[in-house]
Amino acid sequence: MTDDSSADMNFSGALQRLGESDPNAAAVKAKEELDRLDSVTLNIAVTGEAGAGKSSFINALRDLSDEDENSAPTGLTETTKKATMYTHPTKPNVRLWDLPGIGTPNFKANQYLKDVKFETYDFFIIISSERFKENDVYLAKEIQKKQKRFYFVRNKIDNDICSVANGKINEQQLLCAIREDCYRNLKEVGNPKVFLISSFDLRKYDFENLVGTLESELSDQKGFALVQSVPVYSLAMLEKKKALLEKFIWLAALASSACTLVPNQFISLITDKAILIVYLIGCHYALGLNEKSLKQLSERTNKPVSLLKLAIKSPVSLAVLDRMRISPMAKPVKSLEDLLDSKNLAVNVQNTADAFRNSHTNLTRALNEMIKDMRQVLQVAGLDE
Ligand SMILES: Nc1nc2c(ncn2[C@@H]2O[C@H](COP(=O)(O)OP(=O)(O)OP(=O)(O)O)[C@@H](O)[C@H]2O)c(=O)[nH]1
Ligand SMILES: [Mg+2]
Secondary structure (H helix, E strand, C coil): CCHHHHHHHHHHHHHHHHCCCCHHHHHHHHHHHHHHHHHCCEEEEEEEECCCCHHHHHHHHCCCCCCCCCCCCCCCCCCCCCCEEEECCCCCCEEEEECCCECCCCCCHHHHHHHCCHHHCCEEEEEECCCCCHHHHHHHHHHHHCCCEEEEEECCHHHHHHHCCCCCCCHHHHHHHHHHHHHHHHHHHCCCCEEECCCCCCCCCCHHHHHHHHHHHCCHHHHHHHHHHCCCCCHHHHHHHHHHHHHCHHHHHHHCCCCCCCCCCCCCEECCHHHHHHHHHHHHHHCCCCHHHHHHHHHHHCCCHHHHHHCCCCHHHHHHHHHCCCCCCCCCCCCHHHHHCCCCCCCEECCHHHHHHHHHHHHHHHHHHHHHHHHHHHHHHCCCC
8 A cells, every 4th residue: 555545544534533524624623623632621639638749749740849939839847728720831721739638537528529629620639648548538439429530649659668678578569568458448439540659750650550541531632631741751651642642643634734715826725834833832842842841851860951952853843942932952954834844834735635644744754753852852861761
């Protein structure tokens, strides 16, 4: 099968997926779908005992250090007293809600859920640390009664590992024992999944598994928002993002192919470059190639940010930076608009299928180049195992 025929097949597949036979109507519908994808709101409630690490977990998900001026306050004495919303710095439609700690002697799970407006959230993450607490089970039961989903996260695993570092029991045995203890205590709420994590190091333990589970149980749109927002700290997470960003290329490619009459020409089309550029800028943030994420990566890995930036070489990545008016590391050879199409900005194509094929090829190529750059960045940061 030639490239051409497989591209055609993709085009008809795209029309089929949208349930449209008219290419132009399909392109309009694709634009609507893409807008929905960008604007969907994900509300994640983070709850659990006082001091379990709720605020630290939120900061880790937002890729912020506890010292960052926009981070949630954390510490042994800081107590979150009312539900506070934190938007994700690069994906503001992902909202993380830092709920007050549970654990007072007269704690009433039902009243607590009413007070924090449980209906606002897509799902709850119950964070616990150290020994298992009864309040966590009460809360899980009440969340279930309200027909909301919850995920149980056992945080501060790094502490547990340190405390048994004297060698009596090995790491795997310890992780198994903690998991078993959580399952035993959560039996009465229907054996929910348990994730062991350290908010201080998301690369380790079950964090990736947690993201995978959440993604698979959310709608396509909300799962996309979630995975886009998660910091890139390993090759495996980068691959996950790649798969998801590739998954929606067809939508952006089709949306950019809506028929536009070009003055003085008999029915002709121009590809809507703005749609392609917005998609690529979204990829740039999702992959962590933006300035702030690179700085955060530099802090986490103790590698100078200038060294990480040297790994960014692809003309597309540089052109995106230039386009975003962030001084690029080197002057891009071409503008992003030029790079997006070999035949230049206002490409006239015969039909929507051609426009789709062009955009699809360009987006795929551009995404692959950015992924290649981010692999190099992770290698320089020492996170490529
Ligand atoms: N070792 C370790 N310490 C953690 C971890 N997560 C949080 N901590 C520490 O635990 C303490 C409490 O963390 P917070 O994030 O403030 O806990 P919280 O649940 O928001 O507390 P309240 O708002 O008071 O309910 C802080 O000193 C954190 O640095 C972790 O994964 N590992
Ligand atoms: Mg807190």
